[in-house]
Amino acid sequence: MSTAAPSETTATPSPPSPPPHSRTTLGTAPACPTTSPRTAAHRGRTRRALDWRLRFGILCLVWGFSFLFIKVGTQGYAPLHVTFGRVASGAAVLVAVLVAKRERLPRSARTWGHLTVAAFFLNTLPFSLFAYAELTIPSTLAGICNASSPLWGMALSLVALSEDRPTRRRVAGLGLGFLGVLTVLGAWQGFSGTDPTGTAMALGASLSYPVGWIYVRRTLAGAKASNVALSGTQMLLATAQVGLVTALFTSAPTAYPVVPLLAVAALGALGTGFAFLLQYGLVAEVGPTTAQMVTYFVPVIATTAGVALLGEQLSWNTPVGALIILAGAALTQSRPRRTT
Numbered sequence: 001m002s003t004a005a006p007s008e009t010t011a012t013p014s015p016p017s018p019p020p021h022s023r024t025t026l027g028t029a030p031a032c033p034t035t036s037p038r039t040a041a042h043r044g045r046t047r048r049a050l051d052w053r054l055r056f057g058i059l060c061l062v063w064g065f066s067f068l069f070i071k072v073g074t075q076g077y078a079p080l081h082v083t084f085g086r087v088a089s090g091a092a093v094l095v096a097v098l099v100a101k102r103e104r105l106p107r108s109a110r111t112w113g114h115l116t117v118a119a120f121f122l123n124t125l126p127f128s129l130f131a132y133a134e135l136t137i138p139s140t141l142a143g144i145c146n147a148s149s150p151l152w153g154m155a156l157s158l159v160a161l162s163e164d165r166p167t168r169r170r171v172a173g174l175g176l177g178f179l180g181v182l183t184v185l186g187a188w189q190g191f192s193g194t195d196p197t198g199t200a201m202a203l204g205a206s207l208s209y210p211v212g213w214i215y216v217r218r219t220l221a222g223a224k225a226s227n228v229a230l231s232g233t234q235m236l237l238a239t240a241q242v243g244l245v246t247a248l249f250t251s252a253p254t255a256y257p258v259v260p261l262l263a264v265a266a267l268g269a270l271g272t273g274f275a276f277l278l279q280y281g282l283v284a285e286v287g288p289t290t291a292q293m294v295t296y297f298v299p300v301i302a303t304t305a306g307v308a309l310l311g312e313q314l315s316w317n318t319p320v321g322a323l324i325i326l327a328g329a330a331l332t333q334s335r336p337r338r339t340t
């Protein structure tokens with residue numbers, strides 16, 4: 001997704017970089033308040049009770065299964081209905097956390113304006129495109145297309161962010177990654193076997209994430225509100241955006257099949273709301289570099305789930321291309337070693 005390496009939240013006033021498909025986080029990690037020894041001990045016991053490796057695995061599963069949830073949801077509801085259910089469920093989870101923590105939404109009109117743009121590029125547009133894409137392409141292909149998001153981010157950052165200097169390794173990773181995309185699509189055989197419109201929508205959704213994150217990085221660095229407050233606001237705005245478009249261009253469902261409805265609820269509550277909380281906790285505990293490894297497991301899980309549970313067909317070029325994409329994405333995010 002995103003919902004998309006997990007966010008690189010740090011103690012500096014710089015917003016995190018995008019997580020995969022279900023990416024929704026914004027802002028920075030708030031400074032750690034002074035805590036008593038009893039509070040620190042309680043936190044230590046909580047972390048040991050649920051090891052970060054287990055939470056890492058849960059996050060991989062939740063984000064990996066998001067593409068299956070989308071596919072099942074679109075079997076019973078229109079794509080915009082799926083998207084609306086997703087953002088509304090995700091917003092409900094984040095707002096509930098805000099209420100529990102007694103935090104407030106941002107008060108600045110400027111912040112709300114920037115979050116409106118962020119909601120469009122990070123939630124409304126990509127979530128809708130993935131839902132429409134999976135009408136004609138398998139969930140496995142959608143998950144693999146999502147893995148191209150770091151490649152788009154690398155290409156755009158070279159143009160939009162002057163501090164991101166190209167290196168031979170990162171440029172090589174960019175070229176390698178897009179070679180993987182061509183391999184997945186079977187370019188040598190005229191892209192036969194894939195729906196071009198659906199595939200273009202999935203790749204467009206993956207492109208939308210880095211566009212949104214570059215905008216966030218330029219406009220919301222230094223925002224004073226917490227990650228949960230910013231993300232909750234963003235998700236509420238996305239719900240309003242999708243709700244308006246849904247009301248204008250679709251009619252209400254004539255039936256409410258249970259299984260697709262549960263898939264949509266899981267997609268929003270787990271893949272968009274709960275996943276943010278897991279991801280934020282991981283970044284705070286083990287750092288962005290380790291948490292970022294989620295990116296490389298999501299397409300593997302999405303492919304496994306699609307083949308095993310939905311019976312989707314998998315030709316040899318799909319997993320081979322996915323591995324090439326992931327290798328390229330890893331190179332684009334690598335940094336040269338510092339010498340002393």
